[in-house]
Amino acid sequence: MRLNALPILREDETLYSLAARIRLANAAKDDRDACRSMFGHSKNTRVSDYPVNLIHFCDMTNGCFGDPLSILATMTLVKFFEEIGGHPWHAGSSVRPIEIAGYGLSTLSNGNIQTWKFCKDCMTSDLSIFSIAYWRRSHQLPTSFFCQIHGTVLSRSLVHPYTRHNRFMFPDDEVASSEQYCTATTSGNEDILWRLTQLGIAILHQRQSSLSSSSTLPEISHSAILRAIKERGLFTQNGSLRLKDFSTELMNKYHFLRPHPEFSNALSEKSIDILGRNLRSAGKWRSVAHRLLLIDWLFGSWVSFHQQCKWQHVMDQSFHTAPAKVRSKEIFDENSNFRSQQHLHRAACINFLTSNKIAKRSIFARAASHSFRWLLRYDKQWLDQHFPVCRRKHLQKEMF
Secondary structure, three states, X not given: OOOOOOOOOOOOEOHHHHHHHHHHHOOXXXXXXXXXXXXXXXXXXXXXXXXXXXXXXXXXXOOOOOOHHHHHHHHOOHHHHHHHOOOOOOOOOOOOOOOOOOOEHXXXXXXXXXXXXXXXXXXXXXHHHOOOOOOEOOOOOOOOOEOOOOOOEOEEEOOOHHHHHHOOOOHHHOOOOEEEOOXXXXXXXXXXXXXXXXXXXXXXXXXXXXXXXXXXXXXXXXXXXXXXXXXXXXXXXXXXXXXXXXXXXXXXXXXXXXXXXXXXXXXXXXXXXXXXXXXXXOOOOOOHHHHHHHHHHHOOOHHHHHHHHHHHXXXXXXXXXXXXXXXXXXXXXXXXXXXXHHHHHHHHHHHHHHHOOOOOHHXXXXXXXXXXXXXXXXXXXHHHHHOOOOOOOOHHHHHO
């Protein structure tokens, strides 16, 4: 397909919607041929999730819609997921740039391939102005339940996936087979749903220049979340999470979201248990739904969460920039304690070696387990030098 005509990009339009309108404005054999022309050749022939090569797309459109990075920022949900610290897709073993990684068209535009949402009032307005409706990014957010412009409940498409795999579809093609996204179980919880909608919109449309990049680091956001959980009394005196109380409070607040596809897996008992265990470390991966629910539950809004992250960052900096005398005293106390422990456990090891003619590590581990574990963890080089491992000779090598 030759791209002889290019449409004008509309406000908040997804990459899938733009590709569908480009296909509509140019002649092609079919929609699959149009996808090959726009995004390059691929073995995957599903139109709805065709692998995207943005460098090829920019070359074919002569850069009329910007460079690959600007397209990712304005037509996809990549920046949205980067702000909350995790993508719903997996990068695989060989991490490649998103522009050429070959992620699906609907995966980048909607965040998934199952849920397609639209506002009927926006569709009616688009048909009266442009004669064709288009898909909006703000409607495809996992926390979007209402239209920000009209305040009406969004509709979810029920079109069979096989139909969507074969051709491009617009919201006006799917009105007949759609239902309200908010089910009967969400009645009476409109305040929470509207707050979740506002949370997603704030993350999507925030300005990167107005925020400090250091406040979005995983360690700082993790510390802010843990501090908010501690303020709710969900930690024991030993510093461990009260997992039962944590899961009970979370389920009592968001149990009505279980029928929704974006939150059904995140609100299962097994998933909440995994979330509680992963809260121990900042490097543990958490799902997008869990991150959004934690931010809404603990902070209430994206602005409040960022303020708490900035405060946490300032407190961490003040701790690391403590007066030199205080820090030197703490380091001296730690070193002196380490030396005393080292002398104690080394003496235990030497006494064991002198008192046993046949000294093995397994016997030492049973006789003085604490000293053996300490040396193995903190003083392994000395342990290997004075108490080497007895390795058996491989008789099979000598036979051949």
